[in-house]
Amino acid sequence: MNRGKGYTGIEYLRIVAALFIIAIHTSPLSSVSSTGDFILTRVAARWAVPFFFMTSGYFLISRYGRDAAELIRFVKHTVVVYGAAILLYLPVNLYNGYFDRENPAPQLVRDLIFDGTMYHLWYLPASAMGAAIAWYLVRRLDYRKALTAAFLLYLAGLFGDSYYGIVQGIPGVGGIYRFLFQLFDHTRNGLFFAPVFFVLGGCLADRGVRDRYSRRVCLENGLCGFGVSFALMLGEALLLRLFHVQRHDSMYLFLVPCVYFLFRSILYFRGRRPRYLKTLSLLVYLIHPMMIVVLRLAAKALRLQGLLVENSIFHYLAVCLLSVGTGLAAVILWERWRPLGTERPDGRDRAYTEIDLGNLEHNARVLQKAMPPQCRLMAVVKAEAYGHGAFEIAVHLDRIGVKAFAAATIDEGIRLRKYGIRGEILILGYTEAGRAAELKKYNLMQTVIDADYADALERQKVEVKVHIKIDTGMHRLGIPAAECGRIERIFAMKYIHVCGLFTHLCCADRLTPEDTAFTKGQIDRFYDLLAVLQADGIPLPKIHIQSSYGLLNYPDLRCDYVRAGIALYGVLSSPRDKTLLELDLRPVLSLKSKVVLIRSVGKGESVGYGRAFTAQRDSRIAIVPVGYADGFPRNLSCGQGCVAVGEHRVPVIGRICMDQLAVDVTDARDIAVGDTVTLIGGSGDNVIPAPAVACAAGSISNELLSRLGGRMGSSVFL
Numbered sequence: 001m002n003r004g005k006g007y008t009g010i011e012y013l014r015i016v017a018a019l020f021i022i023a024i025h026t027s028p029l030s031s032v033s034s035t036g037d038f039i040l041t042r043v044a045a046r047w048a049v050p051f052f053f054m055t056s057g058y059f060l061i062s063r064y065g066r067d068a069a070e071l072i073r074f075v076k077h078t079v080v081v082y083g084a085a086i087l088l089y090l091p092v093n094l095y096n097g098y099f100d101r102e103n104p105a106p107q108l109v110r111d112l113i114f115d116g117t118m119y120h121l122w123y124l125p126a127s128a129m130g131a132a133i134a135w136y137l138v139r140r141l142d143y144r145k146a147l148t149a150a151f152l153l154y155l156a157g158l159f160g161d162s163y164y165g166i167v168q169g170i171p172g173v174g175g176i177y178r179f180l181f182q183l184f185d186h187t188r189n190g191l192f193f194a195p196v197f198f199v200l201g202g203c204l205a206d207r208g209v210r211d212r213y214s215r216r217v218c219l220e221n222g223l224c225g226f227g228v229s230f231a232l233m234l235g236e237a238l239l240l241r242l243f244h245v246q247r248h249d250s251m252y253l254f255l256v257p258c259v260y261f262l263f264r265s266i267l268y269f270r271g272r273r274p275r276y277l278k279t280l281s282l283l284v285y286l287i288h289p290m291m292i293v294v295l296r297l298a299a300k301a302l303r304l305q306g307l308l309v310e311n312s313i314f315h316y317l318a319v320c321l322l323s324v325g326t327g328l329a330a331v332i333l334w335e336r337w338r339p340l341g342t343e344r345p346d347g348r349d350r351a352y353t354e355i356d357l358g359n360l361e362h363n364a365r366v367l368q369k370a371m372p373p374q375c376r377l378m379a380v381v382k383a384e385a386y387g388h389g390a391f392e393i394a395v396h397l398d399r400i401g402v403k404a405f406a407a408a409t410i411d412e413g414i415r416l417r418k419y420g421i422r423g424e425i426l427i428l429g430y431t432e433a434g435r436a437a438e439l440k441k442y443n444l445m446q447t448v449i450d451a452d453y454a455d456a457l458e459r460q461k462v463e464v465k466v467h468i469k470i471d472t473g474m475h476r477l478g479i480p481a482a483e484c485g486r487i488e489r490i491f492a493m494k495y496i497h498v499c500g501l502f503t504h505l506c507c508a509d510r511l512t513p514e515d516t517a518f519t520k521g522q523i524d525r526f527y528d529l530l531a532v533l534q535a536d537g538i539p540l541p542k543i544h545i546q547s548s549y550g551l552l553n554y555p556d557l558r559c560d561y562v563r564a565g566i567a568l569y570g571v572l573s574s575p576r577d578k579t580l581l582e583l584d585l586r587p588v589l590s591l592k593s594k595v596v597l598i599r600s601v602g603k604g605e606s607v608g609y610g611r612a613f614t615a616q617r618d619s620r621i622a623i624v625p626v627g628y629a630d631g632f633p634r635n636l637s638c639g640q641g642c643v644a645v646g647e648h649r650v651p652v653i654g655r656i657c658m659d660q661l662a663v664d665v666t667d668a669r670d671i672a673v674g675d676t677v678t679l680i681g682g683s684g685d686n687v688i689p690a691p692a693v694a695c696a697a698g699s700i701s702n703e704l705l706s707r708l709g710g711r712m713g714s715s716v717f718l
């Protein structure tokens with residue numbers, strides 16, 4: 001997800017943080033006042049490094065995810081930067097006699113893993129380790145537990161840092177810390193210090209979407225919270241200093257709320273993303289100790305030590321200037337000379353789907369509003385969420401508070417759990433009874449497709465939750481509604497827990513008198529069965545009947561769920577369908593590509609396989625790199641389909657190939673190579689609705705959409 005876009009506030013604060021860190025290492029006020037220096041560098045500047053951790057956490061840590069690829073990329077990148085920084089400082093290490101001691105190996109290992117080979121480099125291994133720990137905690141536990149665990153680590157670190165004086169003398173505890181200090185110099189590291197800030201960052205990012213407050217209120221609350229916790233931290237630090245409790249001064253109890261509130265307020269500032277600031281702030285951080293050395297050497301050579309070294313304020317300003325200047329020069333050189341191939345493709349190089357998550361959210365709300373009050377939306381996300389991408393769709397719905405999902409297969413259900421979906425998940429289709437243990441492990445609810453299936457599941461002796469499907473006339477899956485005895489028997493089973501009872505309507509999409517009568521019959525048979533069960537003393541589980549058209553045409557049924565699929569994606573199945581409720585549903589998906597080639601074809605020449613198109617005049621033909629293997633139906637060949645380019649509608653000519661198709665642009669002279677082509681959906685005046693495309697191909701939107709995407713892979717999310 002594109003969370004990195006436009007957090008201007010964060011980007012600028014990175015630079016400010018880097019300048020505060022320079023202050024920590026140069027003590028600007030030391031020649032003025034020692035208390036002032038303590039307050040500035042040992043307290044007021046302490047937010048800076050945790051702010052970096054929290055920023056990384058904000059963009060990296062999430063309870064949702066397909067796999068660990070992002071974490072691995074982050075750790076690799078951090079390790080590469082660390083390696084480069086170690087090499088950069090090797091001369092300084094050699095000059096300082098770092099390798100001169102008797103047996104440097106153990107110290108080197110400690111430094112590499114925890115403390116850094118130079119005093120400021122601990123940040124990089126801490127960042128990699130903190131990210132990995134936070135990632136693991138958040139994926140394994142819910143946020144509350146993950147935060148608790150990370151905060152306990154922080155507390156443990158606190159007693160090895162600025163609260164050490166308190167535990168030092170306690171028998172046992174003091175010993176543990178002394179043992180730990182053989183492994184690393186400080187508890188301010190990736191194990192104790194960093195994780196809590198990474199987790200907090202992820203927590204804010206995942207919650208942000210459904211934050212109840214406006215950004216302005218967040219800013220005000222954040223600033224108040226920051227002010228209060230900063231004051232508390234200052235008091236805390238001065239007390240600790242007064243009583244000589246501190247072994248080190250990086251960690252305070254109130255540092256955690258302080259950084260949290262600061263980060264929250266800074267999220268208020270959004271806008272264009274400044275390009276270089278992220279790299280620049282990292283560079284300033286990495287090179288400033290080098291610049292301190294350079295400045296000292298230069299001052300000595302120029303005999304300016306009095307001004308540039310001994311005057312702590314000028315010294316600080318000079319180091320800042322040198323670091324930012326050198327960093328800027330490096331960034332500009334890199335931008336100019338870097339190989340072009342390092343641009344990452346944005347997934348739009350051939351054909352892609354564009355998914356409007358705002359419209360998805362809108363549809364979910366509109367559908368929920370159309371239901372009776374006690375009824376809940378069960379989002380049907382089978383078949384990659386009808387071709388929209390199950391990961392993004394399910395995650396977004398989970399974020400906005402949808403609590404029930406339906407998948408077609410157990411493997412789809414397991415994938416949803418691995419993505420981080422917490423709500424109920426109902427498997428609508430058949431699952432081998434032998435996979436009962438997986439149903440239990442991933443907390444999935446299985447549809448009981450008939451009475452024998454219930455027996456087979458029961459024989460597995462694994463506790464599983466099920467919804468019993470009742471056949472009221474569709475004659476696909478389900479136990480016939482008349483077989484009350486067999487249905488009641490399932491309620492009495494030992495291992496099977498009946499959580500739901502449902503049926504499926506087979507012609508709720510049509511409003512002819514016969515179809516309406518048939519549907520009413522289905523509904524009556526279902527409610528009659530419920531009455532019998534109740535009369536026999538069986539407490540009713542959750543019940544549901546309607547899918548999209550069920551809701552649109554029979555909105556008043558008393559149910560606990562509506563299983564909405566196609567309507568959630570903002571379209572009807574066919575363009576001519578009329579429904580009782582006419583809701584403001586907005587299409588979520590667009591299929592787009594671009595013109596990659598325009599060629600001239602003389603009158604009488606043919607285009608494509610089978611020579612199915614012959615030009616009746618001298619023509620201009622545009623080639624579009626999308627074909628039936630991408631899910632664009634071959635039935636739309638030879639003028640059956642058309643595509644939108646700018647304000648033009650141009651017909652598909654010849655036969656659609658597996659990977660590309662041709663359109664006639666003779667009458668649209670302004671179409672050029674590189675122009676965006678919309679095949680389904682789009683926005684503005686020139687929209688091509690999915691139902692119309694499906695209809696032209698002799699199918700319904702459901703099939704058209706769910707077959708998209710196999711090869712395109714990457715989608716663009718709005």
Ligand SMILES: *Cc1c(COP(=O)(O)O)cnc(C)c1O
Nearest residue numbers: 380428504547548563564565566
């Ligand atoms: C696919 C499916 C749905 C969703 O149907 P839509 O018409 O897309 O809303 C609902 N119930 C069952 C049993 C399904 O298989």
